[in-house]
Amino acid sequence: GAGVSQSPSNKVTEKGKDVELRCDPISGHTALYWYRQSLGQGLEFLIYFQGNSAPDKSGLPSDRFSAERTGGSVSTLTIQRTQQEDSAVYLCASSLSLGGSGETQYFGPGTRLLVL
Amino acid sequence: AQTVTQSQPEMSVQEAETVTLSCTYDTSESDYYLFWYKQPPSRQMILVIRQEAYKQQNATENRFSVNFQKAAKSFSLKISDSQLGDAAMYFCAYRSALAAGNKLTFGGGTRVLVKP
Numbered sequence: 001g002a003g004v005s006q007s008p009s010n011k012v013t014e015k016g017k018d019v020e021l022r023c024d025p026i027s028g029h030t031a032l033y034w035y036r037q038s039l040g041q042g043l044e045f046l047i048y049f050q051g052n053s054a055p056d057k058s059g060l061p062s063d064r065f066s067a068e069r070t071g072g073s074v075s076t077l078t079i080q081r082t083q084q085e086d087s088a089v090y091l092c093a094s095s096l097s098l099g100g101s102g103e104t105q106y107f108g109p110g111t112r113l114l115v116l
Numbered sequence: 117a118q119t120v121t122q123s124q125p126e127m128s129v130q131e132a133e134t135v136t137l138s139c140t141y142d143t144s145e146s147d148y149y150l151f152w153y154k155q156p157p158s159r160q161m162i163l164v165i166r167q168e169a170y171k172q173q174n175a176t177e178n179r180f181s182v183n184f185q186k187a188a189k190s191f192s193l194k195i196s197d198s199q200l201g202d203a204a205m206y207f208c209a210y211r212s213a214l215a216a217g218n219k220l221t222f223g224g225g226t227r228v229l230v231k232p
Binding site: 035 | 222
């Protein structure tokens with residue numbers, strides 16, 4: 001596609017429910033990242049995928065958060081038993097490849113999650 | 117761990133004038149990349165400019181230029197001939213050049229207001 005796409009654009013859920021957020025990276029990009037943007041914490045890294053390598057999950061805030069990337073393309077971020085502090089904008093980005101050459105990360109429009 | 121600091125929460129500029137946004141960072145690494153991203157109300161992060169730490173020459177992209185001072189760990193963004201469309205949040209970001217450190221570390225952001 002022309003850019004990184006994310007769905008849904010907005011999601012309202014009740015505390016305790018599970019949510020799935022989807023990211024479709026730019027075609028041909030092998031690296032995919034999830035970030036969270038919240039008022040209290042700013043922009044923070046969550047997880048990234050590179051090809052078939054094991055993902056770097058070092059930024060996930062708790063075991064309620066998980067992500068997968070199927071077929072090296074689309075990724076889904078799942079939040080189980082949502083809490084009010086999970087309310088934030090979840091941003092996805094992709095880049096050509098991981099490595100020292102500093103490939104630029106291109107961002108999607110984000111999913112705004114509100115947990116009531 | 118690296119940290120990125122943007123000391124100006126908000127900056128105001130008259131249309132056609134120049135504004136400079138500050139960014140400082142803390143790292144023990146010698147090879148890294150620095151970025152400025154723009155985030156308009158649409159939420160989508162847009163790359164404005166990037167700088168490789170090994171390059172002494174400051175990067176320039178049309179009306180946007182940086183002043184990269186490696187010894188001082190400073191990376192300011194100058195917006196010349198400001199336009200109404202420049203109004204947005206601007207984020208400074210750091211990325212290690214090490215293969216294992218591909219995530220972006222962001223500053224807290226600076227909101228730019230452009231007065232007509």
